[in-house]
Amino acid sequence: MNTVMELIAAELKKAFTDCGYDESYAKVTVSNRPDLCEYQCNGAMAAAKSYRKAPFVIADEVAGRLADNTMFETIESVKPGFINITIGREFLAEYLDKMAAADKFGYSLNEEPKTVIVDFGGANAAKPLHVGHLRSAVIGESVKRINKYVGNNVIGDVHLGDWGLQMGLIIEELRDRKPELPYFDDSFEGEYPKEAPFTISELEEIYPAASAKSKEDEAFAKRAHTATLKLQSKDPACTAVWKHIMAVSKQDLKKNYDNLNVSFDLWKGESDAQVYIPDMVQKMIDDGIAYESQGAMVVDIQEETDSKELPPCIVRKSDGAALYATSDLATLVEREKDFHPDSYIYLADKRQELHFTQVFRVAKKAGIVKPDADMTFLGFGTMNGKDGKPFKTRSGGVMRLESLILEIEEAVYNKITQNRSMTEEEAKATAKIVGLAALKYGDLSNQASKDYVFDIERFSSFEGNTGPYILYTIVRIKSILNKYKENGGTMDNLSVNAAGSAGEKNLSLALTKFADMIESAYAEKAPHKVCQYIYEVSNAFNGFYHDTKILSESSESLKKGYIALINLTKAILEQCIELLAIECPERM
């Protein structure tokens, strides 16, 4: 379906041409003076120069041509040469009916679908998920869903950090705690136990303890480093412990991601890429891309147009240990082989910018991906506390994701139980859904690259640009529709009214912008565009609701038109929150 903007542009093109001007001047934008008009065309201003005429004369001619066109309620030239447009009400109603009947409300992708890899989540095995990982999961899930929605073939990969020093630390800490285990008996020759020698809570406690110890105890730090190298060179005992760590940790991570309503098509990790490293690095050496520097192998990435100096990318350390960048490069080798992706989107803290610049450039230079491969690093900002510093627990520690979720659930629970009568059970279940929505919306409504302040009070408020406000709007519509049906109303043959009030027209117009919004949220990989739109639609709905008696309207046909309009509003809002991986309760 063409967007309203495209339809207006088509009419304007005809009018410009009919009046003897080039159609390229017929550009339409959403009005930046909504008090004066809904759309505008400033083409006459530009045309004036080429045609040596006063802009107003051109605008007047063009607008005059379209005076009787039913697509417009008004189309006027105003000095010095703008064309101000408001949309015809019949036209608008018909357009909305078409949207309601169309697949994806009339949105369609205007390019061939692509295969897209979204690398997000990025949890580190055996370390608890903390709020730093929240953004990656929440934004990545939405970017993934937006890409799926437009019709791309999307593969989401959690890309676990499962091959680093944390493994050596855990192995050595375990040795100190349980030296009797067979993994630490060099003469052991049997089969290692199937059962993990720790539970997830033990594991969660082991890592921070080991990490702290390594900072104080140099010998321990050395042992951990050696154990990591041994694991990376396939030592059977270290590998056996590693497998236990992975199994226990993955199970827990899955649970956590499930709770966030975040899912992955692939559960690959850095470890899966290791087999590709030797050949990959050798080829870089053979091709003369990688060279030796202080015992390490490095690749230059500096380009002429860079404004600052960028350090070379180390692809092999002098001790042969795997590096973060090497793993990411080898992962690309694997992904190219398995999926031939058209594009890559990576989510990580924006402080990892240099890392991704290095990886992308080396990958192109080494021919791992095509020279013009479409690779995006979507670096996100930090979630800060009200003091403007990275968010911490009350006692100053790093906040665990689970605790954070509990805190916001509690805030929402208190709000719900203050104002409404609900059974304890329902209030709890509702608080879970709404709390998560508050958290996600609070995050997603900001441009991803920006830092933002985590403010429980504001995020859980039922007013303003918040998750609860949006959900409350949807719940309100659901309740009106339910009452309508209870009173015998039918949902057959719904058709929107030619808008009467300003509120009705405003809501109608907002709904028509769905496809434009999807287009820009997709092109810019920007979930906050979905949030902006949801907020606009919700406000428009609440404005309409405020000044319209929907269910008590005496004219049946008017009432049914209202129902058609709010039913479409609900469908669009529900689709939008799904793109953000936010759910809506039945009541709240």
Ligand code: ARG
């Ligand atoms: N595990 C990393 C971290 O916690 C994030 C991984 C991001 N993805 C990637 N392909 N490097 O910082």
